[in-house]
Amino acid sequence: MEQSAQPQFLGRYIVADPEICHGKPTFRGTRIMVFQVLNMVAKGLAWEEIIQECHSSITQEAIAEAVALAGRAFADHAYQYVLEPVAA
Numbered sequence: 001m002e003q004s005a006q007p008q009f010l011g012r013y014i015v016a017d018p019e020i021c022h023g024k025p026t027f028r029g030t031r032i033m034v035f036q037v038l039n040m041v042a043k044g045l046a047w048e049e050i051i052q053e054c055h056s057s058i059t060q061e062a063i064a065e066a067v068a069l070a071g072r073a074f075a076d077h078a079y080q081y082v083l084e085p086v087a088a
Contacts, residue, residue: 004018005018006018007019009028010025010069011065012028012061012065013027013028013058013059013061013062013065013066014026014027014028014034014065014066014069015027015028021033027054027057027058027062027066029057030054030057030058032054032057034066034069034070037050037054037058037063037066038067038070041063041066041067047060047063048060050063051063
């Protein structure tokens with residue numbers, strides 16, 4: 001993602017602000033990085049548990065937005081993750 005001097009709003013709940021966490025996408029009004037929450041989702045944590053871990057600073061709607069944006073990003077850039085064929 002190209003960094004701007006201004007915050008970039010990536011959705012209703014997600015922002016990339018160069019003044020916060022080196023411009024990595026975070027949940028608005030927090031320093032909670034989106035990739036950290038996506039990793040928790042990937043580990044199978046219940047969204048309610050993730051919200052508790054984040055001290056109720058994010059909502060289920062914010063997590064859903066992060067998952068949806070991650071899905072779109074993967075769909076648009078999946079070719080970048082192609083593995084070389086592995087011999088059986």
